[in-house]
Amino acid sequence: MYPILFELPGLTFYTQTLLFIIAFIVGLLVAVHEGKYWNISRLDLTDIVLWGFLGAIPGARALFLLLSYKQISLSLSEFCTLGTLDGGFSFHGGLFAGGIVTLLAVRHHRLPVWRVADAFAPGLALALFFMRLGCLLNGCDYGIITTVPWGIPLHGAFRHPIQLYEGLGNLLLFPILLHMNKKPMKPGVTFLTYILLSALLRFAVDFYREEFVHVWQGMLISQWLALAIFIIATFAFVFDLPTRIFSTVHGVEHHSGLKESTDCD
Numbered sequence: 001m002y003p004i005l006f007e008l009p010g011l012t013f014y015t016q017t018l019l020f021i022i023a024f025i026v027g028l029l030v031a032v033h034e035g036k037y038w039n040i041s042r043l044d045l046t047d048i049v050l051w052g053f054l055g056a057i058p059g060a061r062a063l064f065l066l067l068s069y070k071q072i073s074l075s076l077s078e079f080c081t082l083g084t085l086d087g088g089f090s091f092h093g094g095l096f097a098g099g100i101v102t103l104l105a106v107r108h109h110r111l112p113v114w115r116v117a118d119a120f121a122p123g124l125a126l127a128l129f130f131m132r133l134g135c136l137l138n139g140c141d142y143g144i145i146t147t148v149p150w151g152i153p154l155h156g157a158f159r160h161p162i163q164l165y166e167g168l169g170n171l172l173l174f175p176i177l178l179h180m181n182k183k184p185m186k187p188g189v190t191f192l193t194y195i196l197l198s199a200l201l202r203f204a205v206d207f208y209r210e211e212f213v214h215v216w217q218g219m220l221i222s223q224w225l226a227l228a229i230f231i232i233a234t235f236a237f238v239f240d241l242p243t244r245i246f247s248t249v250h251g252v253e254h255h256s257g258l259k260e261s262t263d264c265d
Contacts, residue, residue: 048109122177
């Protein structure tokens with residue numbers, strides 16, 4: 001793999017860091033583009049994406065450390081170590097923490113929560129593709145030993161490239177989500193579709209992940225989290241929660257836009 005991009009005196013720049021920066025940029029650009037469908041300001045979306053990204057990083061790092069370390073106390077240097085094998089992130093931790101910060105930012109800007117979420121969905125899928133590439137080049141979150149022809153040499157053996165499995169899966173979801181946002185759908189449908197399908201993808205991929213510690217009832221903790229997210233998203237679909245929760249923010253109706261007149265109520 002290629003964990004270190006370049007080194008300078010007193011500075012090591014990791015490939016994973018570069019891929020995370022690319023993920024942020026492409027996610028932002030896609031969100032801004034999708035927000036035009038509902039006349040959501042580019043500046044507002046940029047501010048929301050930035051706060052969500054900043055909130056996701058410590059959340060993802062914190063859950064990774066919580067699941068990876070036996071010690072109770074963690075130093076600030078350990079928390080801030082990025083780009084090394086021990087400098088990984090937890091997707092679910094980032095999703096939870098970033099989601100809370102994003103929600104607060106959306107409420108601050110008095111925007112329609114579910115429409116902002118729909119604008120985010122394609123960008124999240126594309127960003128996760130680049131993030132998983134970063135994990136691959138960093139050599140973390142690796143798969144079990146395999147003899148399949150597409151196995152990659154990593155940590156002394158040929159292994160399932162599960163980073164590519166999840167990354168390519170999200171890349172395939174990207175055009176589907178873009179297409180959904182062009183259609184007259186209820187608020188939140190695109191976002192919930194992404195959450196549901198990405199949770200299924202993560203659940204399936206983690207069967208090929210090498211992990212011997214964080215297993216409960218025959219499945220990884222990450223699989224249980226993915227299963228919980230899938231159930232919540234399914235519940236939201238069945239009971240049509242997007243039209244019941246945050247359909248307006250502080251009494252402000254949805255922004256009128258290119259498609260609002262054709263949205264289902």
